[in-house]
Amino acid sequence: MTYVVTVETCIPEGTPEMDPLQRAGAVSLIEDGFDSVRAVEGPDGLEVDVLDTIVAVHPGGALLKVVVDAPALEFAEDSVRVLVDELLERTELLADWEIERCEVELHQDLALASLEAADGPDAPPADPVARKARHAEAAADHATGAVPDAARRSAAMRRRMLELADELRSLPPAGFGVLDGEEGLAVPPESARLAAGALVHATDVLVDELFEDVQVLTQEDATVAECEGPLWHLERLPDRYALQYDAPFARRFLVTVIALTTRFTDGSFQRLGCVAEELALRLLLSQTTTILELHDLLDDDVAAALDALTDHLYEDMGHEYLYDGYDDGRHEPGEEGAADGPLAVAPVPFDAWFTPFQRGRYIHPSAADEPDAAAR
Template sequence: MDYAVTAELEPPVAVSELDALQQEGIAAVLDRHLAMVEGVADDIDVLDYRIEVHPRGASVVLAVDAPSLSSAEQAAAAVLDELIGESDVLTGWAVAHSEVRITEDDFNRRLAEADDELEAAVEEALDGAAEEVEETALDAEHWRERLGSLAARLRAFGPEAFGRGGQPGEGERLAAGALVHAVRVVTDEIFYDELALAVNNATVADAVGLLVLEELPPCYDHRYDSLFARSFLLATAAVAVRLTEPAWTPPRTVAESLGLRLVVNEARVMLEAAELMDWETSEAAFGAFADRAFADLDHEELYEVALPLADDGELETVEQVGKLEAELRSRGLAFDQWFTPRDGSAREQGTHPYLWSL
């Protein structure tokens, strides 16, 4: 049976980050060695491979024909360990982990099944078109009740955060409930996007059909890979949990600010889709919330950043990109600063251990 084994290779501890030239060199070394690999054992073969080198190391996907999942993982780790041992360039590198993910065919099959289910649901909805008006009214009423019940879970703020003063009305309570509901939606969407990026060994710049990560600042869409998606999920979860606590702690990192921004956008979309609040009204309501929630993190600036491009659409020189990166770094907005607390505390303080190595 064919398995897609994803392995992460880490450079020596002394190497904090690979520059562009080092990344190219590591990719060439890995490609040269992996191209010579054929059989691992009598019943295990390496069919194909893909390589992606990034500043923190390298991701290698091996297509392995093996009798079992565990043997595929062991074979992949053995191939990479041998490769590292034979190359002087890779001295000190190590295989961080090796695990089987679903194959691309499996992923496409699941998408096809989901499409079939969606098509059946659409046909069923069309069969009941004569009752559309009544059903819409019932649906809106359902969401009004549902969001109203969720509003109380937004303990860090309460409905008054969505108004400009005075006693909160139904609109403020619906906005509060929609924010709580949006947390679950965005969380599910990040899980989906991470799977899509991992299976295809892609970044947001290469992928199509993603649900939510495409809404992040486009200037770094070539950096949003599956590892980033997992890290971003944890940052979003951290700020979401604080929404349910008695006292509010504003986003401590750029990633947390962007995660909260996605939740706010989803809440507004949901309210409009359920015909409970139009876009203009929700803009005012969530603008009032943003004034209280986001503190002084200027994450919105990232959406105005444009990477310098040449006439052929390729990135301009390293010097120009480096200059832009330096400007972002001076404001704490460079990509490698997204998971670093902006309040001056130690990076590990109050941060999930998974993010410490970023």
Template sequence: MDYAVTAELEPPTGVVEFDPLQKEGIAAVLDRQLALVEGVSGPGDTEIDVLDYRITVHATGANVVLALEAPSLLAAEDAAASVLDELISESEALVGWSVAHSEVRITEDEFNERLAAADVDTDGELEAAVEEALEAGVEPTMDLEHWRAHLTGLAPQLRAFDLDVFGIAGEPAALAAGALIHAVRVVTDEVFYDELALAVNNASVADVEGLLVLEELPTCYDHRYDAFFARAFLLASAAVAVRFTEPGWTPPRSVAEAFALQLFINEARVLLEAAELMTWEDSEQVFAAFAGRAFADTEYEELYEVDLPLTDAEPERAERVAKVETDLHARGLAFDQWFTPRDGGPGVHPYLGII
């Protein structure tokens, strides 16, 4: 039988409240660990499968919902607690955390009722019923007014800029600012997803389909975007995100940081359109004004115009590839220069120094 178990995770004693960036980091760590879990041993050496999960990080902890296939309600609760206890013990980022409680949200009778109501007779319908059970009791998708309140509430975190940076005033400017802050979480999570997919497949973006964000980078270097690159890019994007919250703005210091900033902008525009708070055409003008102040330069965009893979090529293309690489290197845009500071300031994170 399938059960949805909800568990509350508590941080170490003394933690008062998480800020938005800490929430994003905690959610990313939990997601990364849970994505690797397929099952756990239950009573009598039975195998309990983990079907799906949901993560919600709030100001004082985290809520995790696990969909499990287990022989009984008690076994499901014990299995969920076991999975989360092991996850915490194996993660350095979660030292001091604990499982406060673990309980079934959807009972067997309720689940059977959902199955009967859905008239389940195929695997696809069963999966849909499990999904419906998981969603029961979960906070509903926010409507337009909730998104409006959510984004305007996030706007003050964009301390590096005055709202006039968007070329508009009032609530629309606040919505744009809040969308940028929200985009940080989305893009960060998506980089984690992509890194996991690349690591599991020991592949690059050129070899994997269905990635969430890294495939938005210039295709000429798709063969260079592997799991190691994804981890390095995450550090670069985190540096940009932190500077959003500082009192003064420091433009992207490297090519990688410039691309991270552009991805935040892209996601902010997608969100505003999806929430029906700003049309795509209107957001183009708004974020063009923002980009004019936020970027030190936009040379990095030229990489999107490179129309061939910059990799080992057939003899007839090798000369052209070499010429393009030489030109990019002269302008500081070659892949091996992406994480090198272009402003002559302090060095980079040691992890980025070996990319």
């Protein structure tokens, strides 16, 4: 069975954070190490095949996604830990790095939400006696004021998201619309924290699901327009370029998402670097909203916090012109093909999506344009 193992590594404690040149070097060393391995011997001598890897290095370490074919989840995790440990140990410049986490992440909340009621976890028991007992239990909960399961799950997720909010080091409460001692309408601090925590939670879900999209395109050797398998997110990129979204593009886009969200959490984010990051943020905000709605946590104040964050992060909304409805100026208002809204703005060409807006804007080395392409 195929498993996606997430590995978080970090530089030694007390070591200065890596600069862009050092991060580029670390990417090269780790990718070269993975390229030299096609399989690893797991527990009990079983061979575990390494199918694919994604490497995203940040100032404090690296986030790795390793796809393996293993007989069981435990074999996948143990084998990848051994592989990464050996890779770091035999690479002199990385020998002191440590593995903080190595596991297959399972996002069961979203999977369960997509089940049909007849087959899902809330389906009534088939046995009449058990069904009667369940109804009696529900009636007792109502009579005693007990909190239903859905409400308990929502409250638990709310607490979890409020805890996660502290991980969003680059985005202070003001970015979510919280005013500090100023008059006027403002987002309540707790609503801003809930939005921040939801963004962190959504990051893990988005990264894992995009990784699955990469695998689908790789296995089918197809573009998004040609793909017959299910895709989580890549189909939500601008339709006009769907024939361009192949597996190499998907990998670059995934690395861009990881690099952007890592800067959100490690405190190094300053501004969006390129069109690909603008589109990545669009998907992340959409995923955040979906998760909040799923857990019945999206009220007006939390929605206002996300709107404020959108205004805070985007310097303009030019990337929206990449989507259907963009007015290219060749149509009269109301004519088929014309778009509603403001005067058209020419969208950034597809081959410039990973090109920095300006010198100094950060682009992850694995996603950046080749030197000859960047010079065009």
